[in-house]
Amino acid sequence: MDLWISMTLAAAFCQNLRSAFQKQLKDRLSTWGSTATRFVYAAPLAIAVLLALTLGRGAPLPNLSGQFFAFALVGAVAQVLATGLLIHLFSRANFAAATAFTKTEPIQAALVGILLLGDALTLPALLAILTSIVGIILISLPKGKDGKWRPDGALWIGLLSGACFAVSSVSLRGASLSLGDANVVLSTSTTLAFVTVVQSALLLVWLRLREPGQTARLFGAWRHAGWVGLIGFLGSMAWVAAFTLKDAASVKAVGQVEILFTLVASRLMFRERVSLLEVAGILLLASGVVAIVMLSR
Template identity: 45%
Template sequence: METWVLITIAAAFLQNVRSAMQKHLKGVMGTTGATFVRFGFGLPFALLYLALLWQAGHALPVPDGTFLLWATIGGMAQIAATFLLVHLFSFRNFAVGTAYSRTEPAQAALFGLLFLGEKASSGAVVAIAISVVGVMLISVARTTLSIRSLVTSVFSRTAGIGLLSGTLFGLSAVSYRSASLALAPSLPAPDYLMQAGFTLGFVILLQTLAMLAWIVLREPHELGRIRRAWMPAALVGFVGASASFGWFSAMTLQQAAMVKVVAQVEMLFTFAASFFVFREWITRLELIGSLLIVLGVVMLLVP
């Protein structure tokens, strides 16, 4: 199995753990605070990763204007996408609340084509489509299944928020790949670990400063809530930074859309967390939808 696939599966598992922790934090702080925790408490760990790589002999890259542009776009898009995803927890259960954003691979493929000229094979397009169908089934699993319910679910407020979240996640994924690749010319040789680590360190620092400024100016009461929950928040930061390092590494090695299709296995981890941790029951259609997601991943990986 290729390196980027193993890294992606590990990152998907860690991201699911982080999301489950964020849902618990949502009960003790607002959406903004729960979103900030992912970045602010992940910053020390991201910088530690970068320092360890440098100490291990990896050369530091020299960022240029292209890197700064894409890293900034990706960082701001991810903040907005994460905010919307955390907000979704208020609408439906943990498993389904995250499902609407799973059109991210298809949208990442589109952004990859528009900005990087990356083309997906016909087999990859079919795999992405099957995964998206699985997501649609999950989104209507708790309603009467019909053409009308499918259309209604797509145009509902909850679906709209989820789809926008997926769009922003797709944009951020392609932006991060662009930023990481832009560092290669300044290195003695391509080094996906350092390219990913440097991009992660820069982006998470930018995100932390931007969100901290917003909280101080607009929601200062969140600072007290964040401080009181510093222990679970630190754990969220560590797990989130570890997952992000995996994502950045995988997307340096492979097209963002391909990485995001494999990342759909997170839905399996999500259902497990939904059932075993949050005691939320899973419907038959949700199981079928998850199987379609897995089928899409298998189709992508099997020649």
């Protein structure tokens, strides 16, 4: 198995497990407090790995260009927004459905290309988009009182979260690749160390100014939140490494395996009842996304 595939599978598993822990923390922390656990507890780990590589093993720090800082800052902010929206979504949909909504980014990109750029719409692409749309409709039930399907707020929040995750993935890949000839581990560690420090600083300032008391609760929940940070850090390392080794389209296609992980977690960890319609919708959505990704290569 190619290394990038292994990294993608590991990243998808860690991301799903991290989200599950953050959903559990939602009962003790606010949306942004739960969001902060991913970054505040991961930042020291990222810094420690980078110091071990540069000071412990004598690896030179890569040249940090303006391009690196631009990509990294955009990726950092987009990832914070995407994570916050996902955690907020957990209170409006079950774990599997909430996660599935965020996987719509390739479909969104295809639709934007068709509407704004006049991209050609082939029959396979049309079928893939229609398959995903049917999946979204099935997931986003219930229906209105008159029996007609009406997209609720959860759908729009999920779509926006997926778009932010897309911006984050592309930006972090750009930041890592801008480091030039640095090896994968060093470029990944450098990117994550900078990004998580920025994210932690932004969230801690936000909590201090807008949600007094949340900072104390954040650090008071260290036994649980620490696992979020560790698992999130491992997942982020795997994602950035995969994006550095392989094009984003291929990584995203393999990464759809997270949908299966969420179905298992929804049932076993949260005892949520996932209806047959939701399962069918999730699988249709995932199939359409994979098809769009593969057709775009």
